[in-house]
Amino acid sequence: MNSRRIRVLIAKPGLDGHDRGAKIVVRALIDAGFEVIYTGLRQPPEAVAQIALEEDVDVIGLSSMAGSHVPYCKRLKELMIEKGLDDKLWLIGGVIPMPDQQALKDVGLDGIFPAGTRLDDIVDFINEKCK
Amino acid sequence: MTTQQYRPRKKVTGASVKRQDTERPVFNESGIEIKKTYTADDLAASGGVDMVGLPGEYPFTRGIHKEMYRKRPWTMRQYTGFGNPEDTNERFKFLIENGQTGLNVAFDLPSQIGIDSDDDLAIGEIGRVGMAVDSLRDFEVAFDGIDLEKITVSLTINGSAAIMIAMYLAMAEKRGYDISKLRGTAQNDILKEFIGRGTWIFPVEPSIKLVADTIEYCAHNAPKYSPVSVCGYHIRESGADPAQEMAYGFVIAKAYTDLVLARGLDVDEFASRLSFNFNIYGNIFEQVAKFRAGRGLWAKIIKEEYGATNPRSMVLRMIAGGGGSGLTKEQPDVNIVRGAYYALISALSGAQTMALCCFDEAYTIPSEDSQRLSLRTMQVLIEEMGMCDTVDPLAGSYYVETLTNQMRDRMIEVMNEVDEQGGIVKMVAEGTIQSKVSAQAYELLQDIESGEFPKVGINCYEMDEEEPEVEYHPYAEDDARTQVQRLQQLREERDSADVESKLAKLADDAREGVNVMPAIMAAVKAYATVGEMTDALVSVYGRYNEPVRF
Numbered sequence: 001m002n003s004r005r006i007r008v009l010i011a012k013p014g015l016d017g018h019d020r021g022a023k024i025v026v027r028a029l030i031d032a033g034f035e036v037i038y039t040g041l042r043q044p045p046e047a048v049a050q051i052a053l054e055e056d057v058d059v060i061g062l063s064s065m066a067g068s069h070v071p072y073c074k075r076l077k078e079l080m081i082e083k084g085l086d087d088k089l090w091l092i093g094g095v096i097p098m099p100d101q102q103a104l105k106d107v108g109l110d111g112i113f114p115a116g117t118r119l120d121d122i123v124d125f126i127n128e129k130c131k
Numbered sequence: 132m133t134t135q136q137y138r139p140r141k142k143v144t145g146a147s148v149k150r151q152d153t154e155r156p157v158f159n160e161s162g163i164e165i166k167k168t169y170t171a172d173d174l175a176a177s178g179g180v181d182m183v184g185l186p187g188e189y190p191f192t193r194g195i196h197k198e199m200y201r202k203r204p205w206t207m208r209q210y211t212g213f214g215n216p217e218d219t220n221e222r223f224k225f226l227i228e229n230g231q232t233g234l235n236v237a238f239d240l241p242s243q244i245g246i247d248s249d250d251d252l253a254i255g256e257i258g259r260v261g262m263a264v265d266s267l268r269d270f271e272v273a274f275d276g277i278d279l280e281k282i283t284v285s286l287t288i289n290g291s292a293a294i295m296i297a298m299y300l301a302m303a304e305k306r307g308y309d310i311s312k313l314r315g316t317a318q319n320d321i322l323k324e325f326i327g328r329g330t331w332i333f334p335v336e337p338s339i340k341l342v343a344d345t346i347e348y349c350a351h352n353a354p355k356y357s358p359v360s361v362c363g364y365h366i367r368e369s370g371a372d373p374a375q376e377m378a379y380g381f382v383i384a385k386a387y388t389d390l391v392l393a394r395g396l397d398v399d400e401f402a403s404r405l406s407f408n409f410n411i412y413g414n415i416f417e418q419v420a421k422f423r424a425g426r427g428l429w430a431k432i433i434k435e436e437y438g439a440t441n442p443r444s445m446v447l448r449m450i451a452g453g454g455g456s457g458l459t460k461e462q463p464d465v466n467i468v469r470g471a472y473y474a475l476i477s478a479l480s481g482a483q484t485m486a487l488c489c490f491d492e493a494y495t496i497p498s499e500d501s502q503r504l505s506l507r508t509m510q511v512l513i514e515e516m517g518m519c520d521t522v523d524p525l526a527g528s529y530y531v532e533t534l535t536n537q538m539r540d541r542m543i544e545v546m547n548e549v550d551e552q553g554g555i556v557k558m559v560a561e562g563t564i565q566s567k568v569s570a571q572a573y574e575l576l577q578d579i580e581s582g583e584f585p586k587v588g589i590n591c592y593e594m595d596e597e598e599p600e601v602e603y604h605p606y607a608e609d610d611a612r613t614q615v616q617r618l619q620q621l622r623e624e625r626d627s628a629d630v631e632s633k634l635a636k637l638a639d640d641a642r643e644g645v646n647v648m649p650a651i652m653a654a655v656k657a658y659a660t661v662g663e664m665t666d667a668l669v670s671v672y673g674r675y676n677e678p679v680r681f
């Protein structure tokens with residue numbers, strides 16, 4: 001459709017500092033040919049929404065390991081609507097307990113990639129949805 | 132130094148049921164080629180037995196005590212803490228009743244990064260991954276009814292460690308303990324937080340200055356307390372191989388040691404209180420060789436490079452634990468078996484203290500049942516398997532001794548590489564070490580996904596499975612509210628003029644560059660909060676800006 005590469009924001013929401021997974025996903029997405037913006041640790045929802053807007057990304061990906069993702073995503077959703085970002089592909093990965101997965105889908109997450117997901121599955125999902 | 136073929140991790144491989152080709156070379160994770168058979172010739176070629184010695188004697192390769200577990204089995208110290216101090220106190224008592232011999236405190240993230248429970252950033256995080264702590268009052272509740280002489284306490288705290296150490300000492304003092312005799316440990320290894328785990332607050336330089344402050348303060352006031360536990364553990368969890376894990380731990384420990392020596396302390400005044408934390412997952416023989424090699428190497432460094440004369444300064448005291456990265460979300464019951472092998476590795480390695488991961492860790496905060504199962508795993512080894520009968524049972528094996536020599540050489544290579552790149556503090560500040568271990572983590576995952584690196588349940592012996600039934604630890608909104616209310620009540624009850632003056636003194640001392648521990652102790656005793664004291668320090672030191680490199 002256009003020659004622009006798919007732009008992906010990877011963010012670490014909340015206060016947790018375990019970033020092995022986030023950084024692995026960043027590397028895999030770069031290798032798959034996406035343009036990737038990584039926020040670093042401890043990003044509040046306001047910062048993630050603002051960076052997503054400024055960087056004009058197609059995909060917003062969150063890496064959550066410590067369990068605070070449901071209230072976080074509810075707040076981020078409000079900000080995404082406010083800034084006109086609610087059409088972006090919205091993904092989350094990490095330690096996402098089963099009971100939270102439905103709650104996150106209800107909030108509006110398009111893709112949930114719990115620990116154990118193959119990197120190719122994330123790449124394929126983004127390519128498919130951003131066609 | 133012996134020559135050995137080193138291959139980067141990308142091509143790491145083990146012998147596997149899938150690989151019947153006996154001519155294919157086999158490498159361990161640290162990049163050392165493993166032979167089919169070892170003989171006395173291999174051992175001689177690797178450097179011989181000069182570094183082996185006897186347990187309890189320099190160079191301590193075989194163990195830091197003469198009798199090891201015969202005299203006292205390893206301390207069992209499971210990582211625990213959640214919700215309010217009351218909730219945590221209850222779990223502590225449960226574990227002690229079940230035979231646990233030490234405590235290992237988990238703090239929630241607001242406490243770890245120096246913000247109070249009534250801060251907006253704490254919403255949804257209070258008591259979630261550990262116990263919430265705002266003031267000395269929370270320590271008083273958490274340790275109520277626990278005998279601090281019988282049970283040693285380890286605080287898993289880093290960015291705000293100076294404050295939490297002060298709270299622990301102040302709490303013990305209030306309860307009538309003589310802090311000059313008090314034992315205990317704080318993790319307080321900030322350099323590794325910049326590499327993995329991420330609970331930094333201040334920029335790198337003031338962060339390591341605070342570590343030196345705590346070591347100096349404890350050397351003078353609480354000489355039995357271990358103010359630092361240098362962690363290779365989390366660097367391995369972030370992607371380092373076993374030899375790098377230990378080598379990076381040593382360059383970090385040396386960085387702290389250099390800072391304290393520059394203040395005029397003698398190495399023998401504090402080196403015996405430095406402790407370490409290493410990981411136990413992976414190839415059994417590689418890990419055992421890692422620990423044996425590390426003990427000899429650290430003793431040599433402290434004796435020969437730093438001129439220590441007291442043998443107790445030279446011993447590598449350690450907690451060996453984990454290792455969550457070895458566990459899988461697939462077929463979680465298999466993690467129980469992995470945990471048992473990890474405990475075996477730790478016991479064969481001669482660790483003083485063990486913290487074993489729980490099988491449900493990949494899903495949730497461990498339940499009482501899973502924590503008890505980890506305790507029982509260790510207790511079976513102690514009581515039924517003969518693990519306490521004799522010291523360093525693998526000594527003298529051609530393979531283990533050869534590998535021990537090779538692992539030590541590999542660690543020296545890694546330490547030299549760090550020196551050549553300007554030292555660990557520079558590498559951390561510039562983000563180069565973070566980038567290196569994260570690249571390795573990516574390569575390893577690619578090897579797991581391709582099947583090159585075997586992992587049961589992921590790339591071999593996979594099963595179609597339903598999401599297993601796991602007892603999820605719920606987030607207690609009520610407890611979070613109580614914590615905030617109690618904090619607000621404290622703010623009303625305490626002498627606020629006194630708090631203000633103590634915080635002003637803390638900022639002054641930070642500005643003048645003197646040791647801030649006395650000022651932190653005074654502020655803690657006035658019931659200043661973690662957030663208030665952190666803010667006073669931030670007003671002088673500023674905050675860390677994370678370098679992101681790929």
